[in-house]
Amino acid sequence: MLSCKDITENANKYLEKDLPFFVRLKVKMHLKMCIHCQRYVEQLQTTIQLLGKMKQPVDTDDTTVDDIVNIIKTGNKKET
């Protein structure tokens, strides 16, 4: 029998479909019967989706590109 604590420890693998077949089945059965763990797994999924909406790295402007290329050419760090 899987406890709720076991479920939370396997939640990531469950979402990534990375569990052996019978373990996955046991997790599914637990989730059918346990609203708390159901919420936990849904929230973990939502968390991953929210993270996907966070800021991406910005484009490098041409001035910075110039500076970096100079650094590469001289092999020296820029004095700030």
Add this chain to the structure above:
Amino acid sequence: MPNPQLPDDEDLIPKLLEKDEAAYRAVVKAYHGIMVYVAKSIVGDAIADEVAQESWVSVMRALPKFERRSSLKTWILRIVSNTAKSRLRHESRTVNVDDFEGLGEPMVNSAKFNDKGHWTSPPSVWHGDSPESLLAGTQLQTVIDKALNDLPPIQRSVVTLRDIQGLDMDAICKILDVSESNARVLLHRGRSQVRESIDEYQKALD
């Protein structure tokens, strides 16, 4: 996502080795942003630019010896990660490797379970089920940013590279020099911790 203006590694690397300026510009334009991003995830905002600049010098110095066992991008990001980690070790008072990576602490917050493994403090009901409805008109973005900042550095890197940047686990393992099993543990812990912070925020909204 491949950069439309950047030549393939096969064409690009020889030009870089010839010190072709157009090639330098193209590779910097393509990769500097994500290099700063990786550096930030490990050492924080203050010295990320410096770490990225230092890394460019190391990249060009090491390029003649690059064996092409990974893509150029992955190899460059690996150099950034190594440079960042060295800086972190040098500047941090905590030399404990477990703290640094976030592998030392227990898997999930055990205070939330009794000794039979049942919830003592179950998840709350969130005010919305789609990311958009949760983010709209709330401080949630700030809560998530803070949660990420509070993670141990390598844990933070794994989560940001996987869930924000969308890199695959293989590339992440090569960049951060962690095993796949450790990377999965770190990813799960990081995500769980972020979920926890969101949950606390949702509770406070009641």
